Amino acid sequence: MVKKLKEIECFLLDMDGTFYLGNRLIDGAQKFLQKIEQQNKKLLFLTNNSSKSSRDYQQKLEGLGVFVPPENIINSGEVTADYIKERKEGARVYLVGTPSLQDELEAVGLQVTTDKEGKIDYLVLGFDTTLTYKKLWDAHDLILDGIPYLATNPDYVCPLEDKKTMPDCGSIISLLKTSTGKEPLVIGKPNTLMVDYVARKTGIDKKRIAMVGDRLYTDIQTAVNAKITGILVLSGETSREDLKSAPQKPDYIFPSIKELGEAL
Numbered sequence: 001m002v003k004k005l006k007e008i009e010c011f012l013l014d015m016d017g018t019f020y021l022g023n024r025l026i027d028g029a030q031k032f033l034q035k036i037e038q039q040n041k042k043l044l045f046l047t048n049n050s051s052k053s054s055r056d057y058q059q060k061l062e063g064l065g066v067f068v069p070p071e072n073i074i075n076s077g078e079v080t081a082d083y084i085k086e087r088k089e090g091a092r093v094y095l096v097g098t099p100s101l102q103d104e105l106e107a108v109g110l111q112v113t114t115d116k117e118g119k120i121d122y123l124v125l126g127f128d129t130t131l132t133y134k135k136l137w138d139a140h141d142l143i144l145d146g147i148p149y150l151a152t153n154p155d156y157v158c159p160l161e162d163k164k165t166m167p168d169c170g171s172i173i174s175l176l177k178t179s180t181g182k183e184p185l186v187i188g189k190p191n192t193l194m195v196d197y198v199a200r201k202t203g204i205d206k207k208r209i210a211m212v213g214d215r216l217y218t219d220i221q222t223a224v225n226a227k228i229t230g231i232l233v234l235s236g237e238t239s240r241e242d243l244k245s246a247p248q249k250p251d252y253i254f255p256s257i258k259e260l261g262e263a264l
């Protein structure tokens, strides 16, 4: 396994807590990008948030003064769409998700519905900020009918400004687990499906891919599961103190991407 930093060709970067914090860039983020470009390496942003599209994130980054093409931003919704398409072209999907996630599924030719009558091939649960009781009830029925059940991401809450949070996909999973006793296949981090997707799309060997992030149980766990290099930055959720008791052991630890950029 290649674990040398200089041999990494593709960096997968978490966003919040790693590249920016709320609405400001992490110090050194621009320099990190420049370094990646100078060295002809690849940088892809990886996010579990399925409520927003790549374009939404592109606009957010642009607002922070960073231009990134939308195809370099990969969210769990895009990978969920690919997962279904690979198994059934044109599948009919009952969606508990936002219009952005619907676009993501339709972009690969899937039929999206919120009418549970007729044949449903997959039930997809996302970070649905447009959730209604009807959608929950339909999902409950479809799960009990044995329809293949996917969820975009396992996060219980989504971080907001000032340490506030909002309920995320994982909390909706919990509700439906209580009502049905069943759990979905979860596509986003720490599952390896997002890394597999990148490896297939870019043709880069997993040995030369690294995951960079601020959360041990999602970002670093993804690296562990996918057997790729894991780089922890201490600019977000994790402190040095947390590391002592954590089961995940990152290959590298940096205060932030500033120091990671300097080490490349």
Ligand SMILES: [Mg+2]
Pocket: 014, 015, 016, 017, 018, 213, 214, 215, 236
């Ligand atoms: Mg993060």
